[in-house]
Amino acid sequence: LILDGSEVDLDSSAVSVDSNAFTIELKDLKDTSSGMFEPESTIEVQYPVHCINPARDARFESEVIYLANTYPLSNELEVRPAVPIIEALHLRRKFRIGKEVVAIGDLGNYRIVLILENIGDMVLSNLTLMDKVPDNFEYGDYSMTPEITDEVGSDTLKWTIETLEEAEKLEISYEIHGKGKYSPSEAQLAL
Known part of the structure; x- marks a missing residue:
């Protein structure tokens, strides 16, 4: 008052x-x-x-x-x-998130493709896309450079996306190399 x-x-x-x-x-x-x-x-x-x-x-x-x-x-x-x-301001965030793991070349070499698609009717903003990589793999050759945080047993790669327009689809790829089989984790999105 x-x-x-x-x-x-x-x-x-x-x-x-x-x-x-x-x-x-x-x-x-x-x-x-x-x-x-x-x-x-x-x-x-x-x-x-x-x-x-x-x-x-x-x-x-x-x-x-x-x-x-x-x-x-x-x-x-x-x-x-x-x-x-x-x-009323109607904020409905609709998106589709996916992850593809493709074996390339020698055993233990993979290309990871993260897919984020805005299927809503509004612009999405301030998004963080995250993926985990096991410690026994090295990574590089990014299509978009991530922020990397080290955690026990894995590293987390984080990409910040400022805006994603309506119907826009974003693909981020990187390659990993290591020994053993790669078991992919689910990609995560933070809004």
Whole structure:
């Protein structure tokens, strides 16, 4: 709550949420440090609004009612200001992720191809694609240079993708060389 440009600390008992109603009750303002609501004063209430699983193009319009008592005591005042219509931002991330392992040349040589495809109707941003390589393999010949982190038993290769446009398909490949059979792990995507 901001009164005349200054934030006002509210007691928890002054705020209540009941079903879809959010109420702030300020009592005896003349006896508080913030003082009464004087002519030309402004009051601003800031609170988050979350909509869970909104329908596409959903619009929400809330009703705001200010009820005020005056000093000296007279009839209660009611003010219903114009309120903005809130349009839900519909964020549905749809993607397909895949991994191909192709034996190349001598035994123990493989080409790894990671595939990431945006099958949604919005741009995906700030993605991290990860793949693990066992310690008994060396890797290189990247189509896109990864960040490499060393973990017990394997190394993790991480690629940061800033944006992936609608219907865009990205393939990242690299080669590994080592002894023994390569058992591929699942590629992982972090959003």
